[in-house]
Amino acid sequence: MLHVDGLHASYGPIEVLHGVDFHVDVGEVVVILGANGAGKTTTLRAICQMIDTKGSIQLGGETINGRSTTEIARRGVAHVPQGRGTLTDLSVEDNLLAGAYTRKDGEVRADIDRWFTTFPRLQERRDQHAGSLSGGEQQMLAVARALMSRPKLLLLDEPSLGLAPLIVKSLFAQFAQMNQTDGLTILVVEQNANIALDIAHRAYVLEAGQTVLTGTADELRHDDAVRKAYLGY
Template identity: 55%
Template structure:
């Protein structure tokens, strides 16, 4: 049974269509990575799933149609989205950022979960009462992921989590991500420039060029695909 079913005929911003004929599925607990050059439409794809674009087509989460729902309803339906640039609430404290992530859940449960996350990541716990704007890039990304998981989503959308991070921080982040999604069984749809790392933690993958899917297959297949190797793995 697939968790997310995407059948987009066209999507974009007003008259500008960015995505054409994009269709794929994400299995329950599955991990899909989307590769592609800058401007290929990867971010638009995630924004379309979250209801931030105009879309012609159907996007279903567990059979529930998401097209036409407001973004906050889609979030409430079980999709957490870590936008590009992390979307941190800079003037809210670290703890408040986590609590906002749990806004759709009962207060007590959210508060308990926030404390759990801060125990798990002491770097966040130490700065619980400070404005999130003061965190380093890696810490903010960690906070953004923890914030997204606060809503106990069924599907996590991640938009270029490695952007602006040092290579060492990035690989740490990916292993944390791998670990977290493994524990919680959260499905993941990951858009990434760093194909090597992304393919390492994903099961399936697809490549988008100019708003269309050009290659798809298992992560292993794509790693062996010569075109993909040349274009995205730098080999």
């Protein structure tokens, strides 16, 4: 579904990615691991063309370099940015409606109800401003909003950041379930390697703007270097 080859990306004159290669197949959960500053967030931003890129990014066989962010979103890529990017001045419900902005079918209401059932906390706060939610609630809202677009590919940027361990667990359980029941393809960038590898099929390790290691989740879990650097034992 997503093929990235020799990806270079830069913020102004400063190049951050120097050749990143990976691919995500339909129905997979793929995780990208890496330390701070390795270029994980930049990789996701590059996929959505939020920064200047070189190299090839193919989505469903079509090159998407140089397209606008809006257009890529309309092709079924939902991005949950780091820091969540919720629309703080809008109510929870309006956030979800904005998530479904690109949809033309009549099942938007049904989907809102579905995510309200999945995340009951959001239902309780449906008329509150998103800015008044707690960090965990905002993360749920960001995920639910991304899923409102019925994406083909979900990009998650550090969904565990700043959340209590219990919330992180339930969130990742949700991701695993969506992948299994709905066949949702997910690319997740995480520092919390343990939990990310639990739900992932395959993983990549990013170091200083380059992919240095790849394998199935199990292979990586048992790789000595990965274990020392990211799993902490």
